[in-house]
Amino acid sequence: MNFIARFLFELQEMSLLAGRSARGIFKKPHYVPESIAQMDYIGVGSLTIIILTGFFTGGVLTLQTYQTLESYGAVDQLGYLVSISLVRELGPVLSALMVTGRVVSAISAELGSMVVSEQIDAMRALGTDPIRKLVAPRILALLVTLPLLTMISDVMGIVGGWAVSTFLYGLPSQMFLNSVRDGITTDDLIGGIIKPLFFAFLMGTIACHKGLKTEGGTVGVGRSTTSAVVMASIIVIIADFILARALQLILGTQT
Amino acid sequence: MMTQDSIDRTIDNRVSDQAAESTFKEVDDTDRAIPAIEFRNVTMIYDGRKVLNDLSFKVMKGETKIILGGSGCGKSTTIKLVLGLIKPDSGQILVEGEDITNYNENNMMKVRKKLGMIFQEGALFDSLSVYENVAFKLHEQGVPEEDVESEVRRMLRFVNLEDAIDKMPAELSGGMRRRVGIARALVGDPKIVMFDEPTAGLDPPTARTICELAMKLRDLEDVSSIFVTHEMNNLDYLTSEYAVVNEAGEVVFEKEGEKLCLINSKVLMMRNGEIIFSGTDETLRRAEDPYIHKFLRGH
Ligand SMILES: Nc1ncnc2c1ncn2[C@@H]1O[C@H](COP(=O)(O)OP(=O)(O)OP(=O)(O)O)[C@@H](O)[C@H]1O
Numbered sequence: 001m002n003f004i005a006r007f008l009f010e011l012q013e014m015s016l017l018a019g020r021s022a023r024g025i026f027k028k029p030h031y032v033p034e035s036i037a038q039m040d041y042i043g044v045g046s047l048t049i050i051i052l053t054g055f056f057t058g059g060v061l062t063l064q065t066y067q068t069l070e071s072y073g074a075v076d077q078l079g080y081l082v083s084i085s086l087v088r089e090l091g092p093v094l095s096a097l098m099v100t101g102r103v104v105s106a107i108s109a110e111l112g113s114m115v116v117s118e119q120i121d122a123m124r125a126l127g128t129d130p131i132r133k134l135v136a137p138r139i140l141a142l143l144v145t146l147p148l149l150t151m152i153s154d155v156m157g158i159v160g161g162w163a164v165s166t167f168l169y170g171l172p173s174q175m176f177l178n179s180v181r182d183g184i185t186t187d188d189l190i191g192g193i194i195k196p197l198f199f200a201f202l203m204g205t206i207a208c209h210k211g212l213k214t215e216g217g218t219v220g221v222g223r224s225t226t227s228a229v230v231m232a233s234i235i236v237i238i239a240d241f242i243l244a245r246a247l248q249l250i251l252g253t254q255t
Numbered sequence: 256m257m258t259q260d261s262i263d264r265t266i267d268n269r270v271s272d273q274a275a276e277s278t279f280k281e282v283d284d285t286d287r288a289i290p291a292i293e294f295r296n297v298t299m300i301y302d303g304r305k306v307l308n309d310l311s312f313k314v315m316k317g318e319t320k321i322i323l324g325g326s327g328c329g330k331s332t333t334i335k336l337v338l339g340l341i342k343p344d345s346g347q348i349l350v351e352g353e354d355i356t357n358y359n360e361n362n363m364m365k366v367r368k369k370l371g372m373i374f375q376e377g378a379l380f381d382s383l384s385v386y387e388n389v390a391f392k393l394h395e396q397g398v399p400e401e402d403v404e405s406e407v408r409r410m411l412r413f414v415n416l417e418d419a420i421d422k423m424p425a426e427l428s429g430g431m432r433r434r435v436g437i438a439r440a441l442v443g444d445p446k447i448v449m450f451d452e453p454t455a456g457l458d459p460p461t462a463r464t465i466c467e468l469a470m471k472l473r474d475l476e477d478v479s480s481i482f483v484t485h486e487m488n489n490l491d492y493l494t495s496e497y498a499v500v501n502e503a504g505e506v507v508f509e510k511e512g513e514k515l516c517l518i519n520s521k522v523l524m525m526r527n528g529e530i531i532f533s534g535t536d537e538t539l540r541r542a543e544d545p546y547i548h549k550f551l552r553g554h
């Protein structure tokens with residue numbers, strides 16, 4: 001009971017935070033430089049890990065499925081299989097998890113240490129709303145960059161799959177690429193963009209909420225960082241399932 | 256650290272003009288009857304423990320309220336309540352006659368424009384340089400950069416730290432951080448200033464400088480303030496000296512005596528979230544209470 005009450009309370013607090021930061025994005029003053037700095041940190045800064053994860057995920061998918069497909073005589077479907085798994089599932093989820101590890105932890109640690117060193121209080125005392133100045137730019141930056149990072153990860157995954165099939169198994173390039181092109185539908189691409197938007201919103205809200213709720217000195221910063229990363233990862237995976245089902249119903253795609 | 260000469264030099268004309276005005280102006284505006292800060296039966300509870308218990312006091316316009324009290328008696332909590340950073344569990348808090356108890360964050364922002372707060376640990380923004388820290392308020396208000404720069408330099412000169420303008424907070428000593436915090440809080444000339452143990456852990460000359468700063472604000476700029484401290488020499492400075500501008504236009508500090516008796520510094524002593532003394536320093540020194548005795552003499 002206590003657990004449920006706490007959960008509902010936290011959910012309410014998070015919704016309030018999300019609402020206030022959403023208002024902060026549209027109302028003046030607009031923190032444009034802050035948002036751009038965050039996009040640079042989150043987006044450009046995460047490129048390397050996103051490229052690497054994408055590439056090797058595509059590679060390993062090919063590695064694991066090639067022989068199975070070959071025994072059914074269906075290697076011409078390899079590109080389809082790899083790209084559909086990437087665009088629909090692995091790209092969005094893995095990118096979100098990687099960004100969670102890198103960015104959600106950083107955001108909650110930064111905001112958490114600002115809380116314990118009274119910098120958040122100082123900001124409020126100086127007449128600036130920390131939600132507009134700190135939270136809104138971070139959530140906005142995640143909303144802009146995560147879909148882009150996901151797309152990059154998808155493309156790199158397909159490149160990885162292609163590289164393994166071509167160089168390891170000697171599959172003709174054209175066969176792989178044709179099945180990628182024929183296999184992917186617009187609905188898949190739309191789903192591939194909608195998911196990271198939801199993830200970004202959830203991750204940003206959780207990271208900022210946990211950071212701002214930090215209590216108890218430096219130990220507290222560690223605690224809130226850990227719980228932000230754990231919570232964001234779990235929520236991403238649960239939300240992925242719900243979104244996948246919702247998209248199936250809305251777009252009418254059947255796998 | 257700072258000699259009398261250098262303090263005088265750091266005061267610019269603007270300050271002296273105002274000083275002349277406020278020293279010789281007749282005090283008759285009815286406005287002064289409204290306290291700058293008023294607490295009415297304020298109670299604050301943390302984890303089921305009453306940290307402040309039924310606290311009531313007033314800080315009049317132009318008055319400095321020195322709050323004394325042992326560690327953990329609720330001094331920082333009190334001044335955080337004035338800024339609305341935390342909300343009381345019961346009671347009322349008024350700032351310039353305005354009841355702020357139930358103000359939301361939006362309304363509070365307007366009230367905070369009148370207030371300056373110096374945090375116990377400085378609370379400088381780590382990611383910003385000294386310049387950007389002091390300029391924070393002005394940058395937020397979109398003031399043009401030339402004006403920002405001259406104001407920041409003026410404030411840093413006020414705390415004698417102009418050399419540190421390009422440093423990052425991590426490169427500063429504790430006392431320097433505290434003084435940057437003071438400069439940052441005084442930007443925009445707030446009429447009410449809260450000092451939270453501004454001299455703790457500083458060497459005596461720097462501590463003296465900070466007290467002189469508080470006296471200048473009190474006597475020359477008609478600022479109301481709460482000055483939290485548990486150092487006795489702070490109390491001595493603030494209750495026995497006052498700042499005046501001499502014929503040469505310099506700020507000097509004079510001892511109270513036949514010429515003038517200080518009435519704009521009052522003392523409040525707290526213990527376990529309650530007020531155990533309120534009055535002038537003379538009555539404090541004559542008080543019978545054994546705890547006050549011990550506090551004043553250390554044994
Ligand atoms: N966030 C908090 N949660 C729980 N208790 C708190 C919190 N902040 C302060 N307290 C408690 O409130 C009491 C008063 O704290 P406060 O910081 O006001 O003391 P203080 O008088 O400023 O002490 P010091 O001179 O050491 O700065 C302390 O006993 C402290 O334990």
Ligand SMILES: [Mg+2]
Binds near residue numbers: 330331332375451
């Ligand atoms: Mg304190």
